[in-house]
Amino acid sequence: MSNSRFLKACRREPVDATPVWFMRQAGRYMAEYRALRERHSLLEICRTPDLATEVTLQPVRRIEVDAAILFSDLLLPLEPLGLPFDFIKGEGPQIERPIEGPDDIDTLHRFEPREKLGYVLDAIRQIQRELDGRVPLIGFAGAPFTLASYAIEGGHSNNFARTKALMYGHPDAWHRLCETLSSVVADYLVAQIEAGVDAVQVFDSWVGALSAADYREFALPHTQRIFAAVQGKVPTIHFGTGTATMFPEIREAGGDVIGVDWRIPIDEAWEIIGPDRAVQGNLDPTLLLGPNRRMLDEAEDVLNRVAGRPGHIFNLGHGILPSTPVEHVQMLAQFVHRASRH
């Protein structure tokens, strides 16, 4: 398994062809996922190892991906922390009683992930049995800023006004919240590694809402503790979007592999990130809607810019959109392998 293209690329070793996987490679763009969702809610799938295993394997069967990603959700640790939530059709996640101020933060409680999120760990063990060495399995969790933003906003937000108001207005409470989140996430990732994941990705999907200076003050120390806790156990990927202005801070927080979205050419990004890290990215997910010629040209441009340098994992700058035709995803993965083979 450690000889797989994906894990080799994480370690910046040469590979026979560029490894590729896609964020949200399991999900609504696939008919077999939609069929399962007619009978089960998203949370049911996440909490039932048989179902989470089935959905994790769906893209591995259909697309030439070099890694599987655990089917789960970023928000699962919020409930045992004391923040129950649900997914509302068409609207996304909704936290029942979002954090309003410092007092709410003091009521959160740390927990043992092996107990409260044991179903995720069971799913990991079952997925690894069924994958049987075909491709490595990526585990994941959210970074403190992105998790805090859901806990405070109660769902998705465009300007993160409530999050930033708490951050600027009550910095001590903010740091207490992020310390709680980082310790829970660190424990959770260590438990995922013990259960058998081959790599872990930390999603800081919305951290691009911060300036580099605010990232350094309010996010970096917390994310850094998470990477320190898993350092040297398995390769780590640090993903964010809108981070082109803060790569020095992102790399300082940690990650063997740094995620790059589509807003910056990948070679320029790598120049700033530095040669001692691998990079993952960076096609705009919207290109997969078509036309295919443009999708493949842009994919080729990514490969040309990387120019065969070891340590590139091909991915999108963010997740596959639900309206993406599955054939386009298949074609793109094949293209990346063929065009990069040497």
Ligand code: CP3
């Ligand atoms: O294939 C994979 O990438 C693994 C599965 C996965 C899911 N969520 C399943 C899911 C992963 C890695 C996540 C992480 C996640 N969850 C993130 C970080 C990744 C990112 O996209 O930035 C975030 C921010 C969340 C929180 C979350 N979960 C939101 C905002 C939503 C609604 C958004 C939407 O597209 O409707 C979800 C729901 C969710 N999680 C879906 C899936 C496949 C939507 C599908 C459904 O309702 O069945």
